[in-house]
Amino acid sequence: MSLSFDNTEIAFRHLNDKDLKHAYRMFWAMNRPVLQKTGSGFTKWAIKLHLPVNSIVKHFIFRQFCGGESLIESIPVIKNMAHYKVFTALDYGVEGKSREADFRNTARVMIRNIEFAHSNEFVPFISCKLTGLVRFALLQKIHDNITLTDTEQKEWDRFYHRFKQICQKAADENTAIFVDAEETWIQKPIDRIVHEMMAIFNKKKAIVFNTVQMYCTDRLEFLRQSIEEAKAKAYIYGIKMVRGAYMDKERERAANMHYPSPIHISKEATDKDYDASIKLCFDQLENVAFCAATHNENSSAYLAKLIEEHQVQLNHPHIYFAQLFGMSDHITYNLAAAGFNAGKYLPYGPVREVMPYLIRRSEENTSVSGQMGRELQLLRTEMMRRKLL
């Protein structure tokens, strides 16, 4: 195996010259904080005022980070990735809802996505945020151990039934589900219900995956205990490890409410726990199926090296790498070309509905120092190689 993340020819061969130039322009713009801030500020304002910005957004940032406005529109993107052996985790990107009708609709879409995934070899996963299926405030109340009213209990029962139906469908259609991790103050009931579903559906194969945010100081121990519990109950533990997307919000809330921050004090401490979580899972491949969901080159290379050194099958059915669509193609496509299971989270949905996701992408990309520079540098190298610059 000769794995290198520097090979831009492999990294970007799925993009024609026009798409490559578009990606370059997008990252160039996001690399300029003033331009990025003005752009996302204007977009938030325009959306609030119901100005017709959809086509502008769709042409620029949406095209970079989303598959399409519908599943049908996303199919060419999925096929293009599959051509290079890159898998898709289908992510219906609608979020922040609070009405029962919206929850029912999200559940319907997820069932349809599972059916679609079943007929597509390169769509082994769908992803899911439980706050798309149940109210945030209800999760928080359960997290805080507050007794539910009768009406709330019924609401919870409806959600439980809905989520179980989705997991049952996934098991029937042999498709796996990544359940995302969200804010720490709603995470306890998420962990609980996901583990419960694993105990039912992961007996023979990992169908349901939880997510651990390794920027939390307690997650390595939580992961260790969760794996032990899965072993004791004889099911396969499915887990996606991420560093975590809500760091500023978490720290701010802890400071405002005077409780100790749940987040590691440094990036180095997060990185150390992230790689330790990879090693912990790798050492128990019989009992654990896992996905290293990261744009970090060191962590991705670390896992690839473990696989190689221990002579484990490169595309072992219990080991996956994943990045977000539109980001870090040099990791995904080079891993896939080398024979690993590598894929993308592919969000899709109506422009207006995926706006919160897009704004997070552009803000995160500008705030992650170095990342944008790296994307831009790689795109520039490929543009020069193709003599486009």
Ligand SMILES: Cc1cc2nc3c(=O)[nH]c(=O)nc-3n(C[C@H](O)[C@H](O)[C@H](O)COP(=O)(O)OP(=O)(O)OC[C@H]3O[C@@H](n4cnc5c(N)ncnc54)[C@H](O)[C@@H]3O)c2cc1C
């Ligand atoms: C496929 C996929 C699925 C994802 N699913 C989820 C999900 O379910 N839930 C979720 O929360 N996020 C999710 N994310 C986002 C993820 O948590 C990170 O925000 C993002 O991937 C950046 O981390 P990194 O490992 O890619 O890169 P890196 O650039 O190496 O790490 C950046 C991250 O390190 C941490 N960090 C940075 N500075 C510090 C500091 N000073 N102290 C402590 N920690 C620090 C933060 O988590 C920050 O986001 C997902 C990402 C991917 C690729």
